Amino acid sequence: MAGSRMKLELSRVIQGRLGVLKELGRTGQLSLETPGCLLYTHFGSVPHLTQDTLHTLSNLPSVAQVTLSNIAEHQEVLEELKDGFKKFSGLHDTVLYCSLHDPATLCQTGYTTTKTVSVWGSGGRIELTVAKFMALQKMLQPDWYQSMADGETWQINTSRKRVRKSVDRTLAHLDECLLLHQKSQELDGVEVFGVVEGGDILEERVRSARETAKRPVAGFCLDGLQTGSVDPALRTQLINALIKELPEDKPRLLQGVGRPDEVLACVEAGVDLFEGFFPFQVTERGCALCFSFDISADPERAGTAPPAVLELNEEKLTAGETTLKADLNCDVQTQMTGFEMNLKDKRYQGDFRPLVEGCGCYCCTNHQRAYLHHLLVTNELLAGVLLMIHNTSHYHSFFSALREALLCDKLDLLKKRVLGDGDGAELTERKE
Template sequence: MDSGSLQVFMIPVLYCALHDPAAACPTGYTTNKTVSVWGSGGRIELTVAKFMALQKTVQPDWYQSMADGETWQSNTSRKRVRKSVDRTLAHLDECLLEHQKSQELEGVEVFGVVEGGDILEERIRSAKETAKRPVAGFCLDGLQTGCMEQALRTQLITAVTKELPEDKPRLLQGVGRPDEVLACAEAGVDLFESFFPFQVTERGCALCFDYDVSPDPERAGRAPPAVLELEENRETAVVAQQNGDLNLDERTQMTSFEIDLKDKRYQDDFRPLVEGCGCYCCKNHQRAYLHHLLVTNELLAGVLLMIHNTAHYLGFFRALREALAGDKLDLLKRRVLREGGRQTERKD
C-alpha cells in the first residue's frame, strides 16, 4: 500500500440464526428439550446437542443460542410467555456449557436471546437474566414485523436495552422495513438482519426511497423523481394498516418504499430504477428492460433487482450510521418518511 493511500477491506462475518427471517415459521412444535426449524426437506427437530453439532460444523463467527420464540402472538398467555423465557434461558445455559468444552468453537461468539412476548415484566426478566451470562451480544426476538404495533415494540425495546450492557451489541430479528428500522435504532438497537432486499426482490419490486441527508440547499424540500412515485403507495399502505389487523403476512406485502416493476406503466420507461444510483443495474439497464425480464419470467430479473435493492439498502444503513454520528436522525427520518416538504406534483 502506498504511503499516501488508504485501502478499506470489507471483512465478511458469518452469523448463524435459528430461523430464516424471510420466511414464516410454523408454531406449536416447541417442547422443553427441542425446537423445530424448517428447510427444503421439511421440519427438523433440534435438541441442544444437535444444534451445537451444527455450530461446530459451520463454525460461524457468531451464532444465536437456541430459543423458544413461539410467543409473538398477541393472545399468548402470561404462563406460556413465562415458560418461553425459562426455556430460552435453560437452552442458553446448555449451549454455553457445550460451547466452552468445544475446541471447534474457540473464537466463536454466542448471542443470548431475549424473549418475553408482549409482556413488559417478562421482557425485562429475560434481559436481566441473559445479561448475567457470558454472551457477546443479544438477539431481541419475537418483535418482528406483523407481531405488534411499532409503539409497543419501541416501548419494549427501550425497556430491554436499559437492562443490557452498552458495550455489547443488540440485534433485532425479523425487522427490516426502513421506517421500523429507524424507530428501533432510535430505541437502542445496534444490528438488523438484511432479509428485506430479498423480500422486495421476490416481489419483483425495486427500492427507491430517499435517504440523502447531504447539505444541498438546492435539494432542500425536493424529492428525487423516483421518490415521488412512492406517495400513492404510501397512502395505500397507511389505509391498509388502519383497516386491517397485524399479521406476519405484512412481511411479504409490498411496502411504500418500493415500486412494482411488473406494472405496465414501466414497459416504456427508459429511466434507471433510481436516478443517480451507482449500482450495476441502474448504470446499465432501464426500468423497461427490468419490466420485460419480469413479465417474461427471466431469471436475470431477480439478479439485477437484488443487486440494486442490496446496494440501496446498504446505502440507507450508511446514511443511518452517518445520521446517528452527526445528530441528523430527525432529518433522515423526514427524508425516508417524506414528512414535511411533500410535493403533490408527480412526474409521468
C-alpha cells in the same frame, strides 16, 4: 468460556448508538459499523447473486448471516467438511453469524417442547435438541451464533403462562449451550449471543433481558418483535424497557425487522444490528427499493425531490399508508410496502428511466425500468439478479446514510426523507 473478544466501541449515543463493533472473527481483524446490517444469505450465498457479482457492490457489511433452517438438513455434508462452512461457501474474508431461523420465512409454531425446538428446511421439519444444535455449530464453525431459543411467543395474544415458559426454556437452553460451548475445542474463539424473549409482556421482556445479561454472552438477539407480530409503538416501548437491563458495551441484534421506517424507530430505541433480509423479500415480489435517504447539506436542495420522484408523488400516501400501518398479521412480511415500486405494473412498459435516478449500482447504470418490467413478465432469471443487485446496494447505502445522519445530528431530516413527511415527500412509490 473465555471472555468475549468482540468489542462495541460507541462514539455517540444521541438519538441512536453510533459505533464500531471491533475484533470480529477468529483473527479479530474485521469490524462492523453500527447501526449496521448483516448480509443475508441462503446456505452461504446471497440469493440470485454469484460471489463475483456480489463483490462488485460497495457498502457490503463484513458479517454474513446463515441460518440453521437452511443448513440442518445437510448435516451429512457438513460432517465431511473438515475446515468448516466458511471455506466451503467461499466466505473467507467474512465474519459468519449463524441464527436459528430464516428471517425472510414465516416460522411455523406449535412444535417446541421442553427440550427441543424445530426448524424447517426444504425437506420439512427438523427437531433440534441442544446437543444436536451444538453439534451443528461445531461443524459450521461460525464466528458467532445465537443460542437455541423458544421463540414461539411472537404470535399475538399468546398467554402470559406460555410467554413465561418461553423465557424459562430459553434461559435453560442458553445455559446448556454455554456449558457445551466451554467444553468444545472446535468452538474456541467463537462468540455466543443470548436471546431475549418475552412476547409482548413487559415484565417478561425485562426478566429475560436481565437474566440473559448475567450470562457470559458477547451480545444479545432481540427475538419475537418482528414485523407483523407486535404493534410498532409497543415494540419501541418494549425495546426501551429491556435495553435498560443490557450492558452498554455489548451489541443488540433485532431479529425479523427490516422495513426502513421500523429500522429508524428501533435505532432510536437503542438497537445496533439488523438482519439484511428485506432486499431479498422486495426482489421476490418483483419490486425495486426506491425510497430516498438524501441528507445533503443544502436544506433547500435536500427538501426538493428530483423530477422523477415528484412525478411519482403527485398522489399523497393513500394505499401505501395502509401498508405502512398494516394490521398485525403473519402475512405482513410478504406484503408490498410503500418503499418499493412494483415493476410488474404495465405503466413501466415504456418507462426508460433507471430504477432510481442517481443510483450508481450496475442495474441503474445499465438498464431501464422498461427492461426490468419485460424481464419480470417473461419470467427471466436475470430479473432477480438485477433487482437483487439494486435492492442490496440501495438498502446498505441507506444504513450508511443512517450512520452519517447520527454523526451529523441529522436523524430527523433522514426520517423526513425516508418517511415522505414534510415538504420533501420523499417516499417515491406508493402501493397501487
